Amino acid sequence: MSALLKKPVKIALVQLASGADKAQNLIHAREKVLEAANGGAQIIVLPECFNSPYGCDYFPEYAETLLPSPPTKEQSPSFHALSAMAVEAKAYLVGGSIPELNTKTKKYYNTSLTFSPTGELLATHRKVHLFDIDIPGKIKFKESDVLSPGNKITILDLPPYGKIAIAICYDIRFPELAMIAARKGCFALIYPGAFNTTTGPLHWRLQGQARAMDNQLYVALCSPARDMSASYHAWGHSLVCDPMAQVLVEAGEKEEIVYADLNNEKIEETRKGIPITWQRRFDVYPDVSAGEVSLEDEV
Numbered sequence: 001m002s003a004l005l006k007k008p009v010k011i012a013l014v015q016l017a018s019g020a021d022k023a024q025n026l027i028h029a030r031e032k033v034l035e036a037a038n039g040g041a042q043i044i045v046l047p048e049c050f051n052s053p054y055g056c057d058y059f060p061e062y063a064e065t066l067l068p069s070p071p072t073k074e075q076s077p078s079f080h081a082l083s084a085m086a087v088e089a090k091a092y093l094v095g096g097s098i099p100e101l102n103t104k105t106k107k108y109y110n111t112s113l114t115f116s117p118t119g120e121l122l123a124t125h126r127k128v129h130l131f132d133i134d135i136p137g138k139i140k141f142k143e144s145d146v147l148s149p150g151n152k153i154t155i156l157d158l159p160p161y162g163k164i165a166i167a168i169c170y171d172i173r174f175p176e177l178a179m180i181a182a183r184k185g186c187f188a189l190i191y192p193g194a195f196n197t198t199t200g201p202l203h204w205r206l207q208g209q210a211r212a213m214d215n216q217l218y219v220a221l222c223s224p225a226r227d228m229s230a231s232y233h234a235w236g237h238s239l240v241c242d243p244m245a246q247v248l249v250e251a252g253e254k255e256e257i258v259y260a261d262l263n264n265e266k267i268e269e270t271r272k273g274i275p276i277t278w279q280r281r282f283d284v285y286p287d288v289s290a291g292e293v294s295l296e297d298e299v
């Protein structure tokens with residue numbers, strides 16, 4: 001079997017504290033991304049809605065136009081800021097997510113942009129599963145009131161390391177997406193996210209460990225820092241799980257950068273010791289990665 005992760009790599013999760021001022025958030029994100037690069041990270045991740053408050057009321061106000069690509073600076077200041085940060089940091093940058101407005105269709109999306117160390121846009125992921133939940137007396141949230149879902153799985157190559165998949169927050173609750181990405185050869189699943197203080201305590205870590213355990217690869221979840229003055233209280237606790245589902249590193253609630261070293265030996269050792277990769281029974285149940293998988297979004 002050829003190595004999924006061809007070279008050891010350090011990942012940094014920037015658990016960013018953001019406020020209502022987008023320009024200030026972009027300045028602050030740059031400082032923290034450069035700090036992560038100085039800490040030796042070659043892959044740097046920002047959280048979901050990293051440059052705005054998180055909530056349905058905010059999506060239209062903060063939305064940027066990404067198509068046709070590349071957008072102008074006026075259409076998307078975040079696109080240009082992220083691209084420049086990746087160049088300055090000389091690192092791959094998974095730019096959390098931002099609200100996107102497609103001016104042609106008038107639809108809004110929750111969209112993640114990933115840039116190469118030379119500032120090139122490598123991938124765009126629109127959140128596929130919208131966060132619509134209602135836990136009486138605790139939390140009600142309905143992204144679909146404003147947002148439309150993306151329609152594809154996002155897998156990309158980060159030379160010289162290998163392939164990763166990107167999905168956003170609630171997407172983690174759908175194991176099919178992770179399974180398909182794993183079976184298509186990813187060494188890591190990266191989820192910018194923003195769980196909350198109701199579901200976070202029980203499900204955030206568990207979801208990360210479950211996706212890592214089922215698929216025997218690395219899983220990284222990057223949250224905003226918790227802000228009790230905001231309308232949405234993010235859980236925090238950005239973390240990285242290894243292929244055995246061990247939590248390698250976990251942040252607290254405040255702003256913090258956490259780092260983890262990823263290597264191929266851990267993936268191989270896990271898959272050799274517990275060989276579920278080769279023990280599947282596709283004669284008994286279907287392989288979710290075998291059919292047609294959508295790799296294109298509508299434009």
Ligand SMILES: NC(=O)CCC(=O)C(=O)O
Binds near residue numbers: 131173194195
């Ligand atoms: N931003 C989100 O998608 C939140 C998901 C979440 O909190 C959950 O419990 O799932």
